[in-house]
Amino acid sequence: MTKEQERARARRRHEEQQKSAKPPVGDSTRDKQVFGVILAVILIVAAVIVVPKIVGSSDSPAPAAGATTPASTATGTATSTPTSTGGLAAGQKLAAGCTAPPANQTTPKQQKEVPAKAAAAGKTFVATVKTTCGDLTFELDGAKAPQTVASFINLAKTGYWAPSPCHRVTTEGIYVLQCGDPTGTGQGGPGYTFGIENAPKDGKYATGVLAMARTSDPNSNGGQFFITYKETQLPTDGGGYTIFGKVTKGLDIVEKIAANKALPPSPADGTPVSPISILSVSVTEKKA
Template identity: 40%
Template sequence: MARRVLLLLVPLALTAGCTTAVAGRPVAGPLPEVPTVACDYDHPVDGPAKDVDPPVERADAEGTVVVEVETSQGALEFSLDAASAPCSVHNFRHLVAEKFFEGTSCHRLTVDGLWVLQCGDATDTGQGTTGYEFDDPDAKTGGYDRGVIAMANRQEAGTNSSQFFIVHKDSSFDPDFPVLGRVSKGMDVIDKVAAGGVVPGTGFSETDGRPVVPLKFVSLKEK
């Protein structure tokens, strides 16, 4: 079988000023320091890729990041949890800032037993990467219920890159995929794509292949 990225297949923490009132006047004071973790993105990979420089190798280990997503089928909102998957969320934010996902389409839909919509491959082949891969050893995995966003990989350590999936119906499979967060708005858009089914002959089976209803990412930006 050709090597394929399959499911069964932030910037550095900053200390900024804040204000507190002292005798009626605002006085600058440090914000609490956000804990960080080290991430190793220096794993080049062969194969089809849309090359992009990796992010810096320190990631926030707490905090929620909201990403507004415009697609060809309507608006979505992703709420990403840095504590759940610090290296993966950090990488996702970096790719959003680099406009990596803009113009890409979700290339895989599964609608029987495994209920996911897989996206994030700029080559639209199911094999594409950023040109680098990484591990997320502290990531939360498992609990792939409806609305969850998680990284897609080859079920091997160090094979995360740009591909991710959205769970459109509660699913149960091996807990190998870092959980980024959830779709906090717009699951009706995902449901519309899922309801359209799979284009015959485009994947592994009649229930696993390219979605009939295309979902193309127009823009992504942090809120």
């Protein structure tokens, strides 16, 4: 084979290799690939941050919450409540006249049947609520909210709330202290639920009102309730929130807790800086 033939053969091999080789990535293509990788990373990070918030907000009980609804919403969910061994959580401090809270319950008493409202219908009751900051006295209106009052009496007699923290305070937009979940998470309930009674059509809740906390489901009333320590306007969507009584003594205690606001990161809505826990509840019928 001559040198000329060898050079020709080499050229043919080179041409064949060039045909089968992948073309080089141009600058514009490379830029698109890099941008795609960055975008994918951003989407993954966003999903990790946002999705838990969305999921959490759908499950938390909420009467008048966030800036617009009361009771255990995602922002109301207690993430810094006292530990299972009792005492203060990080950042908490006792208000004057208060003692350290006991441990939250891990397995509250559960019931399947809704208490019969006939037990409270047409009657008025007085509830004495002993707390770590002093006694509160409620007047319960069985004429306007017989199902709710019957449930409250039942939970008091069975010791459901002994003990349980007031796990949420709101200090902007709405003014409530929310209590009644023995676990302190804002997710606890007695095992049964019932519907709305005696909710104001205009959404106005006077100072000292005692009302039920619930989720967006109108039939989700259970064991959580809230106290308005200042006149509050709440949304009427979904039927509003059941008013079943009023505070007749001890509202100053609630005001004291609210004055110290909530723990960071949201001082306007969350776990109280100054803890207060229910130790026992007793109820007697008020005679005419």
